[in-house]
Amino acid sequence: MDAAVVEVLQQATSQDPTILKPAEQTLKQWETERGFYTALYNVFSNHSLTINVRWMAIVCFKNGVDKYWRKNAPNAIADDEKEFLRQRLITNFEEPVNQLAVQLAALISKIARYDCPREWRSLIPTLLDVIRGQNPLAQHRALLILHHVVKCLASKRLAADRRLFQELTISVFSFILNVWNTYTESFLIMASNGADTNQIQEALEKALLLLRILRTLIVNGFNKLSESHDAMSFLEIVFERARTCLECRKTLISRGIQMDVCDKFIIHLTKVLLGVLEMHPFCYVELIPTSLEFSVFYCFTETGQALAFEKFVIQCLNLMKGILSSTYYKPAKVLEETKDPLTLRANQLRQEFFTPETLTEICSRLVTHYFLLTPAELELWDTDPESFVVDGGGGESWKYSLRPCTECLFAVILHHFVEVLVPFLVELMQRHHQPIDPNNLHAILVKDAVYNAVGLAAFDLYDEVNFDQWFSTTLKEELKIRSNNYRIIRRRVCWLIGRWTSVKLSTELRPELYKLMVEVLSPEEDLGVRLAASDALKLAIDDFQFNPEEFSPYLEPAFSLLFSLLKEVKECDTKMYVLYVLSFMIERTGSEINPHVGALSSYLPALWQESEEHDMLRCAIISTLVHLEKALGPESVVIEPLVVGAIALSCDVNQNYHVYLLEDGLRLWLALLENALAPTPAIMELAKNLPDVLEKSFEHLKLCLFIVQAYIILSPQEFLSQRGAIIIETLRSLLGDLNSEGAAMAMTVFELCLCASPRQGVELIKPVLITIFENMYKEEEVMMTMTMYLSIVARILWFYKDIFIQVLSELTRKIGGNEAREEVVLGELIRIWVNRMPYISQLKRRKLLALALCSFLGADSPPSVLHYFPLIISNIVGTLNDITKFDDIRCENIGSLSISGQSSPPQYEDEEYGNKHEQRKKRLDFNDPLCGISLKDTLQNQLLTLRRLIGDNQFNQLMSTLYPEIDKELKLYISL
Template identity: 25%
Template sequence: MQVEFSAIEVPGEANPLSEASLHHVLRSASSSDTTQIRSGTLQLEQWQSAKSFFPMLQSVYLNRNLPREVRHLALIQFSNGIDKCWRRTTSSSAVDKEDKEIVRSRLLQADSLSEPDQRLAFQYAIIVAKIARVLYPNEWPDLFKDLLHIIRATAQSEPLVFSRSLLILLRIIKELSTARLARSKTALQAMAPEILAVVGQLYVEKVQSWHSSLAAGGNDTGAVQGLDSGLLAIKTLRRLLIHGFEDPHREKQVQDFWTTAQSLFAETFLPIIQHQDAPLSPEARKLVEQHIRQLSKLFATMAAGKPVAFVILPNSLPFVLNWWNLAVQLADTWISMTEPVDGDPKGSVIEHLILKALQTVRSCLRMIFYPIKSLKFQQAEDKEDKANALAAVRSHMLVDTLLQEMVGNLLQKFFLFREVDRVLWETEPDEWERNEEIEEGWEFLIRPCAEKLFLDLVKNCREVVIEPLLTVFHQIAAPTNENIQLKDALYNAVGIAADVLTDKLDFDSFLRNTLTVEVNLQNPGYKVIRRRIAVVISQWAPVKMDASSWPLVYEIFQHLLDPSDALNDQVVRLTAGRKFAQVMDCWEARTEDFVPYSGTILQRLSGLIQEIDSLDTQLALLATLTQIVGHLGPYLTPFARDLVMFLSPFWGAAGDEWAMKTQILVLLTAIIGAIQSESCDFHADCLGLVLDALSSDEDGRIAIHEDAMILWDAVVEQMPSPPHQSPGVFFELAAIFPTVIKRYPDQPYPWGIAEKYLLLSPETILKDEVRHPLLETVGSYMEMMHHDVVHSRCQLMSAMISAGERIGGEPGVRAIAQDLMSTNCLPVLMHALHGSWEWKHEASALRTMPKHAVAGRDETEYLSLLARLVMASPTVFLETLCPSFREKFELDWLLDEWFEHVSDGIEFPADDKLMALALTRLLETGAPFILGRLQDLMTMWTSVLGRLVDETALGADSLYWTEAQHHEPDVPESAGERRAREKTYADPIHAINLVTFIKAHLDVAPQLAGGQDAFNGEWLARVESVVLKEFTEVLTRCMGPQ
């Protein structure tokens, strides 16, 4: 019986590596059977550290008798192994040195460089480059010499080997140029002149040979291969010139090639592109276009990355100006295009030429407009080069007439609404509108790049270009002018330059007298202007707009969103909907002005969202709705129900589109926050969505979980008391607190929401089935010492103690305290405090704080929690932490630490007072452990009273509020804010007068100690007279006149 090898998973030791077994496993891992893929992949991972694994993988690739998919998988495994193992030298997975040498020795052999399959050759070149990054120059010093020798030797005789060698050289240069280690870049720069000499010469020879053949009327079919390999050469040279030379403008070789490259670009390739009837095959024409792309990338990249070098290199600025003129000439062809691209996903070569020309011009001008300050030390020669470059740009490009011509051409050529825009507007409106919003489109698209160049010119040459611009604008910007293309371009210009034109253009008059008229015109094609009106208003609204103009703005957007108007097609309405968010985000936008238009705009936006299928656009419009809701506040109430009902179907339809669900949660949170107490009818629906969102535990759901918690918090904040009015899902959500806290222990929301539950419905949290799992979760994070987590968990435990006292008295507190012990909360807390005490009392001069100890604010949090327990019930506190406290008190170390912490002074007065109250209340026990601490108590009282009692308001501490000081807020408050305010008023920190509290407990203490004589003789006598005198004086002074 035959058993398929790959179907059996065995440890690597049981299946030793051999050529046959490797072939078998690679076949299995490249099959379509899932089981075989899994077992094969596992076996390959186990072999990765085996000797000879990488040489065998290399042999598999070199064996062209094996199936292509097997060889391809061998390359993938090889590539992954380099990333994991080749840089390591000591670990068990490090590649054996002998194996590395075997692999390296075969990388540039003839059979390695003659792979006919392009995709396999490309993957192999990547592998060689990765190895070169690790081994060059220390372990592979002759890499470039060997590779250049092969390139020279095969340039004429072996085109395939020549092409594959160039491909490897290209990948190596790309790999070394991106290396983080300076060593790699330095090694590349050392060889750059020799590489340029060899590859540059071969490139020129290949191109000239082809061009000579073409000029002689020969057939270009045989020369295509030369153009193809020449394309690899120019790609290599492009990266070499940028990354291989620190100062390329100072290298004679670079200067010579730069001049040649300009000549090839302008005199060899461009004439062919400009004359479509040139006798070229489609394949050759495509290669010519690719050469032009590479050369234009070279010029544009040099100008952007090394602008000083670019300007100083021979003939660069005249070349740029000629290129700009060429772009202006080509613009007519670009404007009239009816197809998005010429069958090329990167766009037509004409588009590429124009785009790179604009980018290069912009890079040169930005040297003047926005000089870059380098942290690198500049030699005198560097400073001189920079000064010369700036002077050259000023003399060649900062010429008034040229700048004005540039602005004019930008508006009349590159800002224009094109024929292809019209076609896409009609056929794919949603996609066209969305593409217009791409923020970084200037890197890939002509119009956005032209807009960036225009803005640079207007900002930095305003004295020269603004007046001519406004002159043309006033001529064109009239309702009677029907030149839609130019009008759209000019409106675009004044929108882009809004912050520059604020003192030059009266936009409010333009809005009233022109835009208001044009937005109502029904002329065919005027929808382009309608769209532009929405854009230009959104650009001016944040900059400058009179208060009287805002109602008109709202009226215009209400009109643009009207689907019954035929000119308000989908693009117009989508643009208006998207841009309205920017309008509503302005400080000057007054809610009262917007209210009359709000209902209609909300309705039309909701309808628009239902029309479209694009998720990105739907999200943008939902964001607009969110902006409107936040702006309306309580004025949203009449429309809230319709808005929530509109959102409900989207949640179910969203499925796994978590971005949509996240935006829905954000919008619902805004609705709840806007209408506050009027949102009760929607609480059940909102909490149902919260439960659904939080029930998903898939990876990558952090965003939706966070937004779900924010909505949950907002709903609980607005829920009215008593709790029996709350929806059932409110109680279901309480049960998942442990899960949510485990998932996000460092997030404030789950802890804070649990606290709000304890105020709204303490019974819900204090049920056994909720309370105990919740405290178990808290206990599991007690050792997480991040302060935010420490604060959150202590606040929650304190709130549970207070809630237990409030609804269950001492038995309730006892139940909470027992759970705090059984769930490890209090044991870990006490262990941390004991560690702090031990550290402070350690005699060694080399003492270090134990990891489990606490200090500073965290220690205050822990002691404040204990203080809350004491204030709830001193008896429960002692029974829990020291059950035998009357016979043998074992917490003297805790009192030492506690008194010392308070005496040192606490950052927050509230904690200061709380601890003083708690330690004072321990006197109620009448136990020796606290009576023996009278001196510590008096020292603490003296210190705390001195900090908390104001000399101008004697008789009470500054944190004590009488009922007369309990004020209703001046502004409306939420139900949660009211509960929090009432809790604050009832808190012992504000409800108890510390001065009278101390006096009362001192009055009672003698009775608990067996009488005044016994108290004086046994306990008060132990207090030093100085301490007693100082305390008596402070207390008497704080009591004030009696």
């Protein structure tokens, strides 16, 4: 088989699809054949074959392990073949190609995750034996495999697996630590003695692999770290190793030797500390002073900074941040609630280290050194301003990027030591708040850094800074200084105003803010400053004190300038952001934006075409279209072609795009339907995607059901004829998986079918009725769902009594009864009905239920129903009390109940009342036949008919069962 496998693997590496595709198909067919993985092993173990073929063999083997190595996997690899492969995989550790060695290590770790230690007890001992040996290549490969195996085993989370990993850690940690010390010492000696670079590199690579193994073991392999002498001694030596390696790195660089592996080794030492701090915070307590001294030396002293490099500085700053922000080391203000001695000790050590002098020095260095824009950043601003703005980062960029890291640490330190640092910041601000010489670049950079600090500390400086005065005098004037250097301050002032707007800016000054930002958005201004102004404007509009009327004079120029900015910027991320600001403005100003959106509406189709490869930009476009639809209302017909195209693409679950676009696409779809003047063919054609979306995107069910309802209200006959059956069937199949809210929404759709197109609707929902009756009969549903069940059952009973009887018979058969038991089932339904009905608050539903109850008051009603005569009358009278208004002549007025239980407003036809969807809903409510039926007259007619059919004696006996108060209230409505 080996020769055939080699040939197919060669074909699978081809760039020609006509050769590649059949080869992939053949390999897929062979996946479950006995001996295939042995053949793959033979291929990638054969060093004479080409690297591409061997690589492909390892990839196929790895995929097979994922699919077929588990014992209970379908078509699992045979046990004897697995045993053979396990033995063979650890017989040769001399793979010459480094990339293949990494893939092999990953492959062995995947198997180890399933089989180690129970089925593969020899793996770890074999690796350790090879590491002890004298073969340098085999030693390196064994270390690489052990690293991947340990990492894989550490990721298992079941309690039994964690215990096994802890046992493994205890058995190997001391050995690995000793070997690491040996190779680290070897590297340091060779580096200081000027040894051959290759020898230094080899020793350091092995030391780095051992360090990675130690890190995984110490972070994940100890239940209580402090109980292990080796573990604690390793942590203590980490700091010394880092110091020595930094000195050694400087020596190597002075000799012209730049080793990336040396930087990685130093970084990994700090990762050990960060990992232990996160996973074993209480065991780390006594290391807090050493960690802080270490970090401060290398980040905030001239001597230390001369040895450090940027990635290392980021790690040290994050170590400081981790010690300060750990939830296990509570701040002093909540210590009175804490009894844990280690928490108290941690806080004591922090307080002792962070003296006022140390804090002031750290913050001073953060602001005047780390916050300064670098020459590289200024050059990026000149050559690529959009990248400069976007490079600010977000999310967890503080873990990897220096500027977000320093800003984050500044905020954490300020939060913990606000009493000490606020006076320092105020003094710093007073020193730098006046305008400065535009030609003094250094002074400008320092001022920018100070303003950055004041913006980050806005909430803490609330009581110390008169921002209104500062805004009205200094900041306002600084925006007018046109020097090229001063763009740095103009950008920062815009950012600063944005930060402070929601903190402390009086409403009287907001028009001035809008005016200033509109001026700064001018095309003549620097692009970086304009982008900062757009951000400030967005924050001002986002504030809860925002008044659209105050903003009205600035709406047109702001929108126009932002639109110009949108067209001007090139980067996808920048376009997304400016579009987001525009979208936000449309949302907050509503219909006032309508006269100004024509240009944007015309531009969006072109932008949509340009964004074909940028899913997130398309998300932003769809989000903007949602706000445009809502703002334009019926006038949105001008953007309908683009909207329909966007919905068709984003809501087709058979396209890859839907993963990113579906939720926004559904929101847009709903907005389109709510504003639609008429059911155009394009709008109706979109509905073909609904069944798939309902079935495959369960998390968006609520939005989907709103869309279904909007379609039914827009064009009931056409929609139900084309899509009704499949929509109802899809919902029926989902009912068992829905929670109470989802079930209630599905019932709302069924009820709407009955209201919007009665005869068509009842035929469509017939298959679901037995489920509804059955669920109601079980009486297990929450009130929200039971209300919908009762409403549908009542409507069927009132309008389609023949169907009600059919479903009741089917329910009886399903329960297991016979003809004689049908009345018992009906009686049980009535019991549930009359007991649940008093808890329903919506008046229209109560009226429907009361009318349906009236239909039970006939001579042909079985005894099991008339048994509940007092409760039936009680519910009907209670409903009459709620829906009847009496004037001086006690005249009933119940003619205009809406679906919400409120009176239909006479202006429901008014074009100004809500969107088109709301108007259609009101019209549907108003046309409901229930509105024209008098419950009082129905009850009276039914009781009179009942008395005539059963006779006065039997009727009087029924009436005598009423509660006295109900009897008294009943006589207010009817006369018998």
